[in-house]
Amino acid sequence: MTAEQALASLGITLPTPPAPAGSYVPVVVTGSLAFVAGQIPVEAGQVKFKGKVGRDVSVEAGQQAARLCTVNALAQLKAALGSLDRIKRVVKVTGFVNCEPSFADQPKVVNGASDLLVQVFGEKGKHARAAVGVSSLPMESAVEVEFIVEI
Numbered sequence: 001m002t003a004e005q006a007l008a009s010l011g012i013t014l015p016t017p018p019a020p021a022g023s024y025v026p027v028v029v030t031g032s033l034a035f036v037a038g039q040i041p042v043e044a045g046q047v048k049f050k051g052k053v054g055r056d057v058s059v060e061a062g063q064q065a066a067r068l069c070t071v072n073a074l075a076q077l078k079a080a081l082g083s084l085d086r087i088k089r090v091v092k093v094t095g096f097v098n099c100e101p102s103f104a105d106q107p108k109v110v111n112g113a114s115d116l117l118v119q120v121f122g123e124k125g126k127h128a129r130a131a132v133g134v135s136s137l138p139m140e141s142a143v144e145v146e147f148i149v150e151i
Helices: 003-009 059-081 106-125
Strands: 027-030 033-039 089-098 128-134 143-150
Touching (some): 003 106, 059 089, 059 106, 059 143, 089 106, 106 128, 106 143
Antiparallel strands (some): 033 143, 089 143
16 A cells, blocks of 8 residues: 555545745755654644643644644655655654643654554654654644654
8 A cells, every 4th residue: 555545544635735934945855865844733724733732732632733743744745755655764753742841741642643654654654753842832833743754
């Protein structure tokens, strides 16, 4: 099954990629790697999950936010590469979780991104990862996800 068939089987249609919110490009390809700029949980032009995970947003909603960030990142990759089938492997995922200093479930939240990548790419979706707690994110987002893929 191709990545795009896997997305369809999950009921996911990639959106038009969100425009950059600053002075950067959404994807940089260099050599055999594509670097996806941090994506926030935007749906229909609005941030869907706002606030601090563990206070304003549940861990489960944080996982949904990470999943939505990943859908947006995949949309960026498809726009940049022409097809997700060019991806040989997901190399590294970094998830940023907007949370209070005492919150310690960042890995559970970022599993929303990791689990989707494995569902879409199978073994090629297994990756190295960092799950980082931060004091704030752009536009009050609960989560931001960036990743590196090999093409």
